[in-house]
Each structure stands twice: as C-alpha cells, then as structure tokens.
Amino acid sequence: MVNAAEIALLKHDLAAEAARLGFAACGIAPAAENPQMSVRLEQWLGEGRHGSMEWMENRLDHRRSPQGLWDEARSVVALGMSYAPARDPLALAQVPDRARISVYAQGKDYHDTVKKALKALARWLVAEAARRGLGAAGVKVFVDTAPVMEKPLGQAAGLGWQGKHTNLVSPAHGSWLFLGAIYTTLALDPDRPGEDRCGSCNACQIACPTDAFPAPYQLDARRCISYLTIEHKGPVPLEFRRAIGNRIYGCDDCLAVCPWNKFASSAQAMQAFLPRAELAAPSLAALLALDDGAFRSLFSGSPVKRIGRGRFVRNCLYAAGNSGDGALLLPVQALLHDPDPVVAEAASWALGQLCA
Template sequence: MRTSISDVNTLRQAIGERASGEGFSAVRIVKLSADPLQAERLRQFIAQGHNGSMAWMAETEARRASPLVLWPEARTAIVLAQNYGQDLDPFERLKDKGSGVISLYALNRDYHDLVKGKLKRIAQWLKHRTKKEIKVFIDTAPLMEKPLAQKAGLGWQGKHTNLVSRDIGSWFFIGTIFTEAEIEPDAAEEDRCGSCRACLDICPTNAFPAPYQLDARRCISYLTIEHEGHIDSAFRQAMGNRIYGCDDCLAACPWNKFAQASHEVKLMAREELKAPRLADLLALDDVGFRALFTASAIKRIGRDRFIRNALIAAGNSGDAGLVPRVMALLGDPAPVVRAMAVWALSRLIGEPDFAQLRNERMNGETDDGVRREWETA
C-alpha cells in the first residue's frame, strides 16, 4: 500500500515531537547512501598520519567509508542534536592557573549515558510505529557522524571540522538512529563560514594545517584524551591549564552567539569539575580518581594520563606552592607521571635545586622517556 504524503508528514512531525520531548535541541532526517567524497577525505586524513595513535581509525576505515557498510538494509538516518551548553566562558576559565580546565562537554555525566537512553526510547517507539528494524549510534561505532549530520541539514562542518548550527552553535552531541523505514529527508546544510577563520587562528597548537583539515597529533583534545604516552614538549606550554580536552576553536566561532545553555544539562553539571584545584588533583591515587570521576567520560582515560595532564598544568601555573605535590610524584609507578613531574619541577624550582634533584634521581631511573626528561628539562 502506498504511503500518503499526509502519513509521511505525520510521522516526521511525530519524530520531532518525540525528540523535543526527550530534550533534543534539533532533529533532521537523511536518506542513507554511499559518499565517495567523504571516503576519500578519510583516506587522505589517515594517509597523512593526522589520526596520530588512533590506530582504530585506520583499522575501521573500510566501515567508516559508508554508513551502508554498517547496515546495508538501512534506508534512513535520523540525526539528533543534544545541547551541552553551559553558562561558562571557556576563555575566562583559562585565567585561573591554579585550577584545571575540563572541556564543557565533560562537566556532567558521560555523554554516552546521557544521550543513548533517549535515543533508545525514540528508536523503540519508531520501531513499534513503522514495524521496521532500527539501530542506535552515539559515538560508539565506525560512523562518520558529522558529514552525515551535514547531509541531514543539522549543521555544517566548519573550518575546525566540528559541526556548526545556525540555531544552536557548536555545543552539542550528535546521536543517530538508523531505520529500514523510508522517511522523507531534509535538505543538506550549506557551509556558512565565509571568510571567517576565528577557529583556526585561536588554536594554541596550530592543529589546522589548512581550513577544514585537522592534524590530531597537534590537537590538545587528542593529546589530553586519546594520546597514551609522553606529550611532546613542543605542545606543553601551549596546553596551559587544559587538563581534559580543549574548547578554544568551538568557543571562538561567532555562530555560538545563537547557542543557549541547556537547562537540563546545567542542572547535571558537577560544580566540583568546573574549576578543580590542581593541588587536589595531583593528590589523586587510582581509587580517588575513580571515585571523583564515577559516571564521567573522564574516567576512561585512567588516572595516569589524567595526572600527566594535571602535571603539565602545574608546570604552567607558576605556583611554587605545588612543588610538594609534584615532588611526591617523582616516585610514581607510571613513567608518564614521573616524566611530567620532572618537567613541572623544572619550571617551578630554580636551576640549582633542579640540578641537585637530577643528580640524586636520574641514575636510578629505568624508563628511557623519564631519563630524557631529566636530561633535557
């Protein structure tokens, strides 16, 4: 039986109402198809090594090349935006050198938990209504969500490669529902960046080799979250007190003047994560780290990487009062922690005191990376 236009419009309206009822800020629909252009851009990104140590991107390249590889029977994607805006100025937060700055998106409960439950409720309702199979995605599958969201009309990928919306700026998560149902799609969004390059110019580490290109190896978000080893000394000073992620390129975008802080997400934001003191963070052992970041996206990077980041912030703080905390970490079991404790001390104490420490400690150091820090700091 042919589906009437009124039936299609009624379904689209119902999807929008369901999405709004779950707290989503926007919803758009796109017909699923192969996208050779995006596949080629992904190939170039990986070929140039811009994915850094994220080997899983290369391993899943074939599946990322087209959404239909994930599920050939799928016909339609429903793409939704979940606002995570806060009434906080990302640049003002950087001025308090004695605190660590955590990216806005991570100030509340893990976004996977925050969004996935909502998506599943909408998806189950849609399955019941259409009698068609569904799948839900929230950054947990090899799916190129941002290009798909642009094709759906949710926004466009700006020069910083993040999605930008005329209505809600850049502060939002993307959730996706695949369905076998045929649903009338929305029009794709066009690029509205124009000549603006605010996001490119603000980047502390020059992570954009060209507009619309990101070299993750230079990106503070990658370095503080995805990168497991020692962080190159070339980027440490530029990191400032950013200890988990970086909001600079998003915050610089003029389209964020249209973004409204989400009341729901503001209520869930944890006060103790808005400006945590470095002295307190440096004292965290594994048990304390897990307790502080229960149900947080931060928990997945583990205590050692997190303390590594906090030590870099300590080294940039100019606060000699942190020296006892940093000194205590020179004997930490994790090499990435010991190495950054060395670097932080080299910036917080005078050369004679540091030279004495080097003479006392370096000969007993077994890790090559930590020894290099003693030699070069």
C-alpha cells in the same frame, strides 16, 4: 505500496517526539555513501592525521556510509542534544592554579544520556511505523562508540555544517551539540543538507594554541590538545606541553570562539550536562594528590574516568609546570617517584619548569 502522506506525517511526529526526549535538533539523511566524504576520510587517514586512533582505519569500510555498516539501512535520523555552557569556557585561562576540563566532560557522561534517549526514540519509531501500517522498521542506535561519521551525517541531515574547525556548527545551537544517530530500514524523506556559513571567519583557526589546523576544514589530531590529553598514551611531545596551559582534559578554544555560539542558550542544555561543582574549576593541588581510588571516585559517571588516573595526573603535571605557582612544588615533588613512569617523567618536567 508506500503511503507517502503517512511517511511525511511520521517524520513530522518523529521530530516532535525527539524534542520531547530532549533532543534540540533532528533531521533525516540518506543512508547511501557520500563519495566526497569517503575521499576526505581516506586522505585524512592516509596522511596519518588520526595519530594513534587506529580504530579509525581498522573499520574504514564501515565508516564510508551507513550502508557500509548495515546494508539494510535506508535512512539516518541524525540528532543533536545541547550542552551549551552558561559560562565562558575560556574564563579559567588566566587562573593557573585551577584546571580546565572541557565543557562536555564537566557533567554526566553524555554517552549514557544520549543513548538512553536514542533508544526511547527508536522504540517509538518502530511502534509508530507498525501502527501506521508502514511495516516492521529495523533500527540501530549509535553514540560515538561505533564506526559512524556523526558530523558529516549531521550536515547531510540539515542539523548544521562542518565548520573550519571540523566540528558541526548549528545555526541555532552553535558548536555545543552531542550527536547521535538512528539507522533505520524506513525510507524517510531526507532533509536539505546544511549550508556552510563560516564565510571569511577564521576565529577558530587563530584560537588554536597548537596550530592543529593545517588548513580550514582540516584537523591534524596529532597536534590537537583534545587528542593529546585524552587519546594520546605516553608522554606528550615536549613541543606541545607549554601550549597545553592548564587544560587537563580536552580543549574548547576553537569551539568557544565561534561567533555562532551567540545563538546558543544554556537553557536548552539537558540537566545531566550541567557542570558538577567540583569539576567546574578544580584545584590543581587537589587533583595532583589523587590516587587511583580517589580518581575513580571523583570521576564516577564522568567521561574523564576512561583515561585512567595515570594519564589524568600526567596532564595535571603539565598544567602545574605551566602555572608558575610555587605552591605546587610539593605536590609535584611527591610524584617524582610515582609507579607510573609517564607520571614520574611529567613530574620531573613540571619541577624543572617551576624551578626555572
């Protein structure tokens, strides 16, 4: 027979251990399917708004619910780790010779940091469940690389709510949370789901430079600068290149303007996520000169590394073309005959913009 008092105490101590390991938010969600979430996911995929991210549809059944991925799961421990920035993410918007890298990618790769803490917390949970006579707890940990719907689970666990920009918004940490999850066979009491507090605010919708939100709470990834600069292979469609501005990896605009960020404090951010000096405001001229070896060296331990030198320099060339900076003519010209045809095409476009 399950000891309800011991389960409640375990849940309390779990939150304390999560905080000790660096998690700013912790909550419990049920592992059963949420029919409304499944319908929204199917509709989004059916309309092709996931672009070329075919993995989203390839494992649809696993994404419907935690039990769709692991039928033994009974509860989900949803967790958030803060990466709240100390400076305004939009500060470089008017500095055209500098590149803008999304806040989350200016420090160490969050996958490594979050997963290490998740594994430690999962080990603690298994040991504590056994010590308290609650049986052998099964656990699985996930950080962004498995078919797990972290944002809806975060809302279901009370960490916050999915805002009009579709990202999770925390009333305490704003839009700056890396999300992770522990699936467990333990039947933990779920927390109250987060309540939508966006109200009439539409700041994120207005801020989007490519109109990637066809409606509040809906995202068309094919128009999103984060998708275009990170996931999209090949040339970026001409209609979006000017709007990219000097963003070379991701985009923070819809997150940065959220009023709830006034409650977020950079003091809560993990040390690992603090920006590396060379990535906070990098020179476009220097980035354009990177060969493959230099690119790999500069972005060692960074999530930027995964897109490869070609896609990265492609993005830098779009930023150069948007800069109006004549000093970038020579670095751009040097890439006109790059072995990567996508880079060469981007260089030709950038040169045309600078010479217009």
